[in-house]
Amino acid sequence: MKLATYRASVEASARLGIIAGDQIIDCEALGAALGEDFPATMLDLIDLGPAGLAVVQQALDEVDGDWPIGIAVPLSNVRLLAPIPRPRKNIFGIGLNYVEHVAESAKTLDTSRELPDKPVVFTKPPTAVIGPGDAIQHNAAMTQQLDWEVELAVIIGSTACRVAADNAMAHVFGYSVMVDVSARDNRRAGQWIFSKGQDTYAPFGPVIVTADEIDDPHDLTLWLNVNGVEKQRSNTRHLLFDIPTLIADISTGMTLEPGDIIATGTPEGVGAGRDPQEWMWPGDVIECGVDGIGTLRNPVVAIGPVGQR
The missing domain is CATH 2.30.30.230 (Fumarylacetoacetase, N-terminal domain)
Incomplete structure (x- = not known):
């Protein structure tokens, strides 16, 4: 469905x-x-x-x-609109979850070259969510390094507390597409939430496809274009930590509840990893998708500094 x-x-x-x-x-x-x-x-x-x-x-x-x-x-x-216009809780984001993305991030973002031994988890607040066609805000006074990351989003359907990986998929309601918008120059002492959690930094949609409609969530092509030029293309088979592992890991210490969202990480091809680096600017249009789910399209627009819109 x-x-x-x-x-x-x-x-x-x-x-x-x-x-x-x-x-x-x-x-x-x-x-x-x-x-x-x-x-x-x-x-x-x-x-x-x-x-x-x-x-x-x-x-x-x-x-x-x-x-x-x-x-x-x-x-x-x-x-x-976004399938869940206002999630009840923060979105769980996963960093460095494709091998090639680990390598490109190490070159320019001061992250480790070593593959993480556990999922790297951060969050985005509900206020970051926007839907299809909504504008990604670019505030030049705040960032000059606004980046894109296409991701498969997993929507939780039933409470998961300290579940085993073998049982984790039974807690999945369905799947969607999310863009993990990131202001690379807004990381603070290694903390990512301000870089990734600002308003409009979580385009989400266009639909949720129920779990029974996706034969194998670990064999889905995902891609992202900027102004019609392809920047990312990969497959979820390359996830470093698969979906059951992510659910099991998060639920060891934080109960996952119905409607919670896990953005599973992005593959290589982000702007920060390019030579020269590329960023999103007002007037750009971001288009991305995941096979079997749909396409998400969002323009980038300029907003003014604090006190102005």
């Missing part, structure tokens, strides 16, 4: 939708048409667990494209 959060008009509230071809099906309205109480938001659906997802899937199978009047809208007529 491909799930999206959308707005049918500027004034409308955010709604949970199901992608069906070139249409989006309103989840709550589908339930109402069938005499059922279906969730209206992505987090509400995730909270229902596998049983809730199964009920929605059963309804889709029963209707089989013969949509009740008023619940299906052309995708071209709606605006897609």
